Amino acid sequence: MTEQKKIKKTRGKVRLIEGKCIACGARCQSSCPVDGIEMNAQGEPEIELSKCIGCVKCVKACPGKALEIFYTPEELEILAALAAQGNLPDEEVDEGEKQRRELLASYRGVWVFIEQTEGEAARVSWELLGKGAELAENLGVELCAVVLGHQVEHLCAEAFSYGATKAYLLDQPVFRYYRTDPYLDALCYLIDRYKPEVVLMGATGLGRDLAGAVATRVKTGLTADCTGLDIDDKRNLMQTRPAFGGNIMATIMCDKFRPQMSTVRPHVMPMPEKTEGRSGEIIRKSFAINEADIFTKVLEVISDKKGKDHVDIAGAEFIVSGGRGMMAKENFAMLKELADELGGVVGASRSAVDAGWMPQERQVGQTGKTVRPKIYIACGISGAIQHLVGMQDSDMVIAINRDREAPIFEVASYGIVGDLFQVVPAITERLRELKQVNCNH
Structure with a gap:
């Protein structure tokens, strides 16, 4: 009886699917172990097939599913022979990858930070609730507002009128005026306890300051000045913004960490319809922080509003x-x-x-x-x-x-x-x- 000759599995080569590249920032190029990918002026990969070893690392790294493995007719015959022998291995997922997937699955919900000054909300917060409602519907989760300040509970009711179903409220004198440290500590406390998968903030002076600090503290990604937001089929937030000096529009994803954080400029998203009388659940929390422990003190508030001749x-x-x-x-x-x-x-x-x-x-x-x-x-x-x-x-x-x-x-x-x-x-x-x-x- 002759021993059946073992057929060596072929790997194939990688190629770009026309029209699907989202110019994510050269993730495929950085993942290639053989330097077989170069990026063109449009931010799309150009693959040198003579170097490609079919390792599929670039395929896995691509957030836009713009790369695929293809096989020659000879390679397809080899795969068919392997299938007949039952030697095609199933996809293996190591223990670390399983833990990462479980961690990502523990984060649920879309949060919008309600920026306010002296109890008056910034318009961009309501605009983000409109977009957040779309994202929450796609994900099948709750849309939540986060309100920090002093004597600002009325903003929770206003957030419900713009579509939020739940509001996390920290109403303490220490939060009356925005200062980075207390707001940072409080928001990170809420994120650590309730684990939202998406956090949206306005790309204002306050929002940019707070979002960057929070993302650094919780060790996640942040995409600034987004002009478009959507959800892919793997629950990743697709964050579109100008890139390469504004010459292209790139879609960026944070697929390995949570929460996914974005800032959006005022007037980019349409204002949602306001429905008076809509109700929701208020989660009232308190955060132990002493004024004496905060180095920054507010001595005087000077309005930067221009005169009547100013045009916005x-x-x-x-x-x-x-x-x-x-x-x-x-x-x-x-x-x-x-x-x-x-x-x-x-x-x-x-x-x-x-x-x-x-x-x-x-x-x-x-x-x-x-x-x-x-x-x-x-x-x-x-x-x-x-x-x-x-x-x-x-x-x-x-x-x-x-x-x-x-x-x-x-x-x-x-x-x-x-x-x-x-x-x-x-x-x-x-x-x-x-x-x-x-x-x-």
């Missing part, structure tokens, strides 16, 4: 923005006339602000303000992605540019290819005529 473009419903195509500072007066007719305000791209034509507070974009107006009119703005991430969620975008190939037209509801110095005055004049007709009637 982030809350405007109509914005007329100018870019490099405006040519000079004095030409923005033309945009001001159009904005006045619409009852709106004037914004600017970074190039216009850098040129000194408009103040920094009017800047729209990645390094400026994020806006969601009803109408956004872009005049002489090419549409670099750094600008688009700040205004692409406007209800309507009207672009005016000489260059018909300008990227701004890709996100525009209506595009006008022409000289803005002729088009803008014509629109302004037409609006005046329509107003006059309405007045006469």
Whole structure:
């Protein structure tokens, strides 16, 4: 009787599935043990097949499932022969991986930190409750609000009206004013005890300070200034934000640690509908912390609110923005006339602000303000992605540019290819005529 020849298992090679790469930041490249992957200018992997050993480490590291193993016809014959012999091994999961999966499974729930000042909540907190409700529904978990402060229990009821079903409340005099140390200790205490799988905060001065400190303390990942949030089929939070200097949009995941933490700029997410009278469960907790142990003391609170002439473009419903195509500072007066007719305000791209034509507070974009107006009119703005991430969620975008190939037209509801110095005055004049007709009637 002759011994059956043992067939050696083939590993195959790895390849990219077209259109699925999310430019996560070169996880596949860093996981490759043979340096067989290079990243192109778009942040996508280019695989050198002569080096690939089919170890599947890059496939496992890819959060977007954009890589797969493929086999030649000869290799497929080998696999078929192995299957006939019953020699195809099942996937092995080591003890450490089992423990990690069990740990991740112990975290449940979506939390939104309710930022407040003197008992008044920041609008971004309610915007995040709207998005948090979607995430919680996808995960099949509760949407919870976290409220820290003094005499702020009314914010729990307000959080319920925006969709939260539970609120964790720490209401103590020590939390009246925001200071990093007490808020950090308190929030980490809640996270350690109740184990949320997602924690969302506003990308404000307070939120950025607290989120970074919390993520460091609890040893998890944090993605800042997200413009999109979603859930994949493995309960990972898909966090989309500009990357590589704003040249691409990357989707980042924290698939090995919990909680998953993100900050989101104000006005990026739509405001949810408020339902008065909606109720929920309040979990009242106290945290042992003494004022004497906190080194930072609040001696005086000075409001940074500007005077009545200050314009906050982030809350405007109509914005007329100018870019490099405006040519000079004095030409923005033309945009001001159009904005006045619409009852709106004037914004600017970074190039216009850098040129000194408009103040920094009017800047729209990645390094400026994020806006969601009803109408956004872009005049002489090419549409670099750094600008688009700040205004692409406007209800309507009207672009005016000489260059018909300008990227701004890709996100525009209506595009006008022409000289803005002729088009803008014509629109302004037409609006005046329509107003006059309405007045006469």
